[in-house]
Amino acid sequence: MSAEFTVMMIGPEAVGKTTLLATMYKELAKIESYARFTFYADNDTGVNLDNAYQKLSRIIDQPVFTSIKPLLEGTRGIIYHRFGINFKDTKELDLLFCDIAGGLINVSASDQDFRVFQQQLSRASVIINVIDGAVLMAGSDLLFDKINKPSRIKDLLIPALNHKQNHLILFVITKCETWLNNNDGRARLMKKFDERFKEVINLIQDRPNAVGVVIPVKTLGCVEFSRMEKDGGEEKVIFLRRANKKFEPEFTDQPLRYALAFVLSERDKNRGWWEKLFRGWDPSFKESLFQFIQERDATFKTYGNFQLIRIAR
Template sequence: MTTPERYTIEVSMLGPSGAGKTSLLASMYAQYSDLIGATDLELSPVGDTAVKLSDAVARLKALSRSVQVRDSVDGTAAAGLHRYLIAVGQKGKKPRFTLRFTDYAGGLLRERGGGGVGEQVQQALANSPVILLAVDTAALLEQDGLYHDRINAPHLMYEQIKTLLQGNEQHRLLVIVPLKCEKYVGTEAGAHHLLDRVREGYKPLLDHLAHQEVRSRVGCVVVPVQTTGSIVFSSITESAEGRLQFHYRSRRPGAPYAPVDTDQPLRYVLRFVLNVYRQDRRGFWRETVDEMFSTDDALRAAVNTFASGTVSRPGIRVLQDHPRLGR
């Protein structure tokens, strides 16, 4: 199953190493088939995407059964770029477009002018109408955000996105996704506090997006996601050499894999990219055929039915709306 490049819509994962970008993709994949239900929407993994994401889901489920988990942060970039293809269309019919999720070792963002994988990362970001910005929630919140700059690199994220928007009129959606947030969003007050800290921790970026020269072409949503639902932050240790280790624990022995809100980023993404496809990518001839046979109306109805499942609860917030969110 191949799709012409113009019908392939890039979705880039932005964020530091260890924030949980791959886990986010895997958890979205695990949930969507359970949530599509009776809608007329079909999301089909292409090539080895199903195998790679299924393996990642298996690791998440095994993690949920662990009593203690250590998450090391050493500040280095393991070379690697991974792409996951999801074809989108109506059930039983040929896909209309393909989502290409690009995931990479966070440190690759620091590679400049060296070609290779780092250059591919920059190209993927430049071509992405949708960017998922992963946030390590413990680094953002613990010890009053002591490790936020070191781990989440908010100023680097700001510079990356600012550069993308310079001289480029492409409409974009930024979905900020706090991950590993199980400890913090269990209460309404905790979820509100997390949202406030996102606003503070990424203030230069959010202020830039709200500028009158930028606001009309960029939407922004904050969606905390619990990729396991059962593993919560415990503590942070730092070695004499300055190597950080974040410690997590199971809520209780044998706690089940129970992800929460992993579908929500995908609902926003699909609503936005459907409009990117319809307005920017279809082309004259496909648009003409769609109008003749009402295929566009059917796909739009299917996506909108799925996207209507976005929830309104503390911590989830559309910070900056955009017409292509079609809300």
């Protein structure tokens, strides 16, 4: 008797949602079988995310020190990616990752796709809000609001953080390679995030059933922020491909590990007595879960009820 959990990607256009999903998918292969858990993608999911990853890896063919054009086509509507998790060869849960076209968060409430999006969001136990880090660090406040839309994110989260279940909100910062190269840059990134995302953070801090974690990642690795340019009065971020660096996503396993650990622990909490009886109580599940969560990097800043991501032995 397995359960289904929803992981929802949110964030405006071109912040890097699909790129993050494709690079997380690659990481899945590395933790494919760990502590007797097996993680696997549905056939179509695997094919689609692998194609996206191949496209991203072609960044290497681009001439160095040229400004980078978008590598992936924008997503249309809502795309579903299905995964499964087994524990000792028995299906433990189904995971539905929903990727959305960023444009969706800003359409009228009467739009059919928007309604489906809102419904999925209200079911989600894990919400991954992707944030453009280059704009956070180098853009004006005005550009930040325009690209990352914190007020809109807050409004969408209010009904989604309903009390029917617990929620993990991952704030994943992309396009921040430049600031992750030293400790000072990382500290400035965190400080800026706290300032500019305050209204969303406050929302989480008030709720006993929600916890937020902020995770900066490198999804490309070889592309770095260069400068801001004015293009007919519009601010624009220019990225350059670095000659001495490879396409090498880094830290993208962390949002994945946080998400998987969360759904597995929620699953464990929600197990009914009848199910324990029926399947036989397996004390090694807790032990395996404990091992699995140890692989998370615990240095990320958290907001709200951090007990929700703790698992007692």
